[in-house]
Amino acid sequence: MHIAKKIVLASCLSSLMTTTVYAGSEIETLIKMLHENGTVSDEQYGRLLAELEQTQQQSQQEKQAINHKLAEATKPSDVDVKIKEGGLTLATRDGAFTTKLGGRLQLDAASYSGNPEMGDGTEVRRAYLTLQGTMYHDWGYRFQYNFASTGANGKGILDAYLDYKGFDGVDLRVGHFKEPFTLQEATSDNFTTFTERATIAAFSPGRSIGVMASHGNQDWTWAAGVFGESVDSKGGTDDEGWGASTRVTMSPINQADKVVHLGLGVNYRNVDSANSIRFKQAPETHIAGVNIVDTGSIMNTNDILKLGAEFATVYGPFSAQAEYIASNVSRQGDSDLDFDGWYAEAGYFLTGESRQYSNGKFGRPKPHSIVGQGGIGAWQLALRYSTLDLTDGLIDGGEVDAMTLGLNWYPTSALRFTANYVDVLDVEGGPNDNQEPGVFQVRSQWAF
Amino acid sequence: MHIAKKIVLASCLSSLMTTTVYAGSEIETLIKMLHENGTVSDEQYGRLLAELEQTQQQSQQEKQAINHKLAEATKPSDVDVKIKEGGLTLATRDGAFTTKLGGRLQLDAASYSGNPEMGDGTEVRRAYLTLQGTMYHDWGYRFQYNFASTGANGKGILDAYLDYKGFDGVDLRVGHFKEPFTLQEATSDNFTTFTERATIAAFSPGRSIGVMASHGNQDWTWAAGVFGESVDSKGGTDDEGWGASTRVTMSPINQADKVVHLGLGVNYRNVDSANSIRFKQAPETHIAGVNIVDTGSIMNTNDILKLGAEFATVYGPFSAQAEYIASNVSRQGDSDLDFDGWYAEAGYFLTGESRQYSNGKFGRPKPHSIVGQGGIGAWQLALRYSTLDLTDGLIDGGEVDAMTLGLNWYPTSALRFTANYVDVLDVEGGPNDNQEPGVFQVRSQWAF
């Protein structure tokens, strides 16, 4: 019985030993020693071991309680809240739900020289608020409003769409968003190199209500959609026009500081009852709102087909991009009209950053040093040549060539200050024949 | 002295024993044993017990410190942040303060057949942002703006009000909000069964600036208010019109899956200097904006009195509702005019859900399974018949009867995809006599 008892106790203890700490082994060893040399009797020995066991169990329970509470206290919060660089970003721990409140403000001033008459002045070029998020991983939504370009019928609505990303290899979108066409439209105006896009923006389809399928990865992207008209085109007895647009891009090289981008786009629009189309463009400035070339309304229009070709590259601090667009206007009882244009631009980060590229477009720069943390931000010099020809057949919209010199300063990745000088080199035909103004414009911007 | 010392120590120890754990009893027992059998002397015994006591006190203090920190670490945060199903909901621990940022997006497309001419097209039907909250338990506020229906003078403002809920049995509200009248107006357009409300919406008083008292509980609700005009009716030398509205509802049965709802409403409006009123209605569609019946301006109008009767029921996946409204236009020097209309609708959730009801109106559905979590969402089939008569006396606004078939899919409780076919059965009189169009319309919606 003595031996049996010892075995029972030993097994009992050994199981405890693996988990106990505070009631250390030295006390057990001491008790055994004192028992073996007779200082402690068998009866006393049994009592001591029983008490030891109880202590060890109690200790174990307390430690478990503490560890449970610690696990509770140190687990990540259900919702992670971030406000870095402005706005507000929230995400659940599992990433299934996210909500982001962002904004954008572009404050411009411009001074004009030469002809035509253009009014010097200031404007809030864009003032956006954006609410976007994810639900159950697969569903996404985005609403973006431009408070600086309001009017009747929801004119200020930009993005307003729903995404479904639950399928492999294809994302679906329904709502009001940009038709996929050209690199300079795909790239947010926060991150285009110059304050205004090149003159071929005259061919931009802009945003419409529609449905789109798309896919993007490291090597290439594609998107194809069918669209009605834009949000502020409303009702009446005539059917809306409709369109289709597709864009495919490839990036045979796509690294952090080395990129080659190639792209092709096709955009089709049937004007339906409207029966007319008009192309016009300001000389890469917005404040005065004066168009340097302008076809006026082209009547008897059936539909318009546009083709776009894109090239862009990044090599360390150097970047370049170029695009060409050809537009064909098909008319009832009149011959087709062909308009086109292209631009090429190059930029160089004096502070060594590389232009950020992903998913077929350029994105938010990452200054190597931050103003507010002892740094000087990112500085970029850039040059652009652009040309747009809106003259064909009997339509004399005019042709414009322009050169732009730009300086960008990004004190932080959310802030940008830009100065541009646009030198209109040549204007032939159109409403401003031989009038070649100069434009100096500056922008202060926050965007997050 | 030996005994006295022992007693002191024992009492001292017994008080410690209740709180100590790690410095287990076995060491104390061993010390006592060794003292009793003479291995440890009296002097040594005293020293050992003193050290034991100190150890136990120290251990106790450490445990208290840990437990204090644990309590600190595991207490709920001051502000609870939630983003489930989009938007953003915050609440203080005591519930005294809450803030919620929500939104709503409805993306529509419609195709029309038959006459009159109605333009096929797309639109952002509604784009709302909502900020609402609670302050000090008793005060509430809500601001909701429709970015898709903007214009001059704050036209897009929907809800803009302050609540006081500090009284027992009656809540007070001041601001711009819906006059209480009819079930289909009380129910958010997120949760009406069809994309557009039934044609008696022609009699809807909409939102006005005013004050209201109300109360709601499980069995019944009442609301009564006095109102000026709506937010976009502005200034000038003429006095605004004014109105009063009241609505009482009862729910003799009000369970999760069984509801009987009865309601009565009275709405009065004095048009004051405006001197005229006009009733008109589209055939349960919005995109084309063409009215199928229309009284034109009814001159010499003094005031309008409307009576509404409501019935609704839920029985498991089945639901039904019906309403009748009679309008009386009182005129100066002309006879009164009586217009009226009613509708009845029924819906059935193929996936077994019950329509959610509370506080005298229908609310957000709860799909049994979620798309994005392996489920299929909630699917509902519905049918509605509606009629509206705007012809009386010399006023020939016309009468319209229509039947609508609808399919609703709720992939999650925040998302809804709807397809409706409206068959206009009969149009008698009015500007579109005998013209009975068909309407096919679809909607994509997020709302949270």
Place this chain on the structure above:
Amino acid sequence: MHIAKKIVLASCLSSLMTTTVYAGSEIETLIKMLHENGTVSDEQYGRLLAELEQTQQQSQQEKQAINHKLAEATKPSDVDVKIKEGGLTLATRDGAFTTKLGGRLQLDAASYSGNPEMGDGTEVRRAYLTLQGTMYHDWGYRFQYNFASTGANGKGILDAYLDYKGFDGVDLRVGHFKEPFTLQEATSDNFTTFTERATIAAFSPGRSIGVMASHGNQDWTWAAGVFGESVDSKGGTDDEGWGASTRVTMSPINQADKVVHLGLGVNYRNVDSANSIRFKQAPETHIAGVNIVDTGSIMNTNDILKLGAEFATVYGPFSAQAEYIASNVSRQGDSDLDFDGWYAEAGYFLTGESRQYSNGKFGRPKPHSIVGQGGIGAWQLALRYSTLDLTDGLIDGGEVDAMTLGLNWYPTSALRFTANYVDVLDVEGGPNDNQEPGVFQVRSQWAF
């Protein structure tokens, strides 16, 4: 060797003793005693000490692990979230980044007596949402939109600017914001004593797009800026007008309940191509929108120079303020015109609060007791006399004198209910000669 061993062990133990707790000293003492009196052999003694040491180390490690986790669990969160009194305020622990979402709602009703004809009615006077924040300590941004005063071209945009606060002694601002001029304009309409500002608001420059340098401390503030026109003045072939504005304030006494404030302002505007200016003013009411005095368009205007003098004081619950503005209109081929006006007002908090003052303007009141927490809020009585003279030379805009009695109730610091009675004492000349209306108006307001 026995002694050496003891020394080694002792040093070993002493280093442990400073950090161990649970493996108390009594067990070590006991082991030593038993070794010394021969109950425990040298070999056994060594083993016991080794085990003791191991226990102590293990215990130490566990405690460190717990303390590490506790430190992790009790550290403040990265982003602090607050929703007190509505809205949403977030800040990173280091204060480098903040984001605040606020709002304001003013719900008004007015009733007019006497002549001219003014339409009784209601309105949403202001409905603002505000997003503002800080980035990297030094950069600030603010966007505020008035949903109640919308229209084309971003008319509702109020504040839209970027701040840089990284320089000592001077802050920089670029964007759309209030030109610094007069105390009643500097003070938010949330916190002006009456529902509408005094009639010299006719001279208010309002908000324009520009750049400003400023500085403020306990004793004084200054601000100076150069501006273009306001946000909704857009484009065209004519140059925008421009202006400059500066304001200096001193507060020789500036304590929580005792303030003396003195201020001077100079505002200049060159109307450029517009060539005209117009001053007009409603009788301290907004709903009807009828001007009681009105110069009409003053043609051939070159520029306008305004001078403003300010005085204000707080003495416990009593406060007073007064301002005078003189305006000089310089014309081409016509004589200069001089218009001016002033007001004086006094208020008294019946509930003992003091008007809050800082940085050259009045701010949010702090009720001593809160409605919703058993209190009655803050109650203030106030009286104002104002006069405005828009008649000079051949321009007969008229002169108006008015007296206003006001009662303010702040149930909480975010809520305000106001009743004002404006008694127009005298109107001489202008379009409403000898017509002296009475105005009763009430406002319900939340602002945070």
